[in-house]
Amino acid sequence: MKSIQHGVLLRKLNYSETSLILNFFTLENGFQAYIFQGGKKKKGNMLQALSLVEITAYRREDSELGKITEINSLYNPQSIPYHPIKSGLAFFITEVLAQVLKSSDQDESMFAFLEHEIKWLDNSEEYTNYPLWFLLKLANQIGIGIHVADPNGAIFDLQDGVIANQTPSSHLFVNDETVALLIELLNSDKNEFLALSIHRLLRSQITDHLIDYFKLHINGFKTPKSMAVMQTIFE
Template sequence: MVKNTDLGILIAKKNYSESSLILTFYTELNGLSSFIFKGARKKKLAIFHLGIYELTFFKRAESELGIINAMDLALPLSEIYSNPQKTILCFFIADVLKQTLKVEGGDALIFKFLREKICLLDVKTDLYTFPLEFLTGLIVNLGYLPHFEEANASYFDLQKGVFTAIESPYSYFVDEQTAEQLKTYFEGYYEQTFEKETTKKSLQLLIDYYQIHIPNFRIDVSLGIIKDTLYSFA
């Protein structure tokens, strides 16, 4: 077997044996990749969700699982793992990624986006809008950017992915501020301030949009936790 190296963002881990783990990463070169890390549980290593690691591994062409030889943190993130709210957001984001990044093969733009957002989360102080910022950016990178047919659209057709003035069976009424927030966030501008209630509406509408376009997208548990901790609404 040939030794390989890659950068990976940890999105899932589970026990494989009494001493080993199966780790799933989104990697820079190979996209979604899973590995056995032998002895990881006995070594009691600090392995964090959304940690960005330098990986050295072996992988047979016929095997779905690689074998990690060594892994080291590539970036010294600290706030993410010491701030309880940021840790909860890490689990939420990892849950989203497990359900959206299902195709093998590297995508440099998605990896760059994830790396930048993780680094932003580490230093960001106001976390209220971060879930919305992340989800709008991710859905754009996945190729599901909605279109705005009219400047003053009153409905969001979730099936067609269109903000429009025409009501349809799959459309939801959106007030002016919610439409404006979603539009600016989809365009990558986050400086404008919106009411917290508007952010709540925007987030729920966006999750409904994900559920239509991403097969089997269900984040009820992790979403409920961030609602309780960041938003305190049911």
């Protein structure tokens, strides 16, 4: 059956000398996988991390892998593919999203969130704290947002996703100097959040805690391979 969908590119894998396997999060059907024969030659330059595209494809009822016949850009990024920091950040984001959304169905709110953030990132120069912003907002989008039960709390309960002052019985918690900063971040609007001056070691620690949080709440979630690169970039 033929369909036209609007998607965010999450993963690109080589299938042959000329073809690709592509994973998208689509507006119409959530996570989708396709083979794009000849894709390297036809649209190779367009298919970058976080590309927003329109996909024309066929899918047999007995197959989970559709076949793309045409793909066109919905948004032409001006900086993400060419800016070394933004392109690295885009790769990190797609690694996270590919794991979080790998079995997701249609979610118009999630697609709108991703579309907005992609365009924002492409046009902004405030991106040092952006990995933290994105992880926290993504957690909200998928229903595992962190709740500040006590504004003076010193303990981040990883199991329940709550910041308070009670030590949880599970022993899955954080109790260090990052918790106060995490509270401040959760209570900041986007501009305040991104403008905060955060020491690189604290930023790295919070990122590690959030990745651990995702591991606990997302089945099969693993540390993105680009984590080390990201932390080096933002030193």
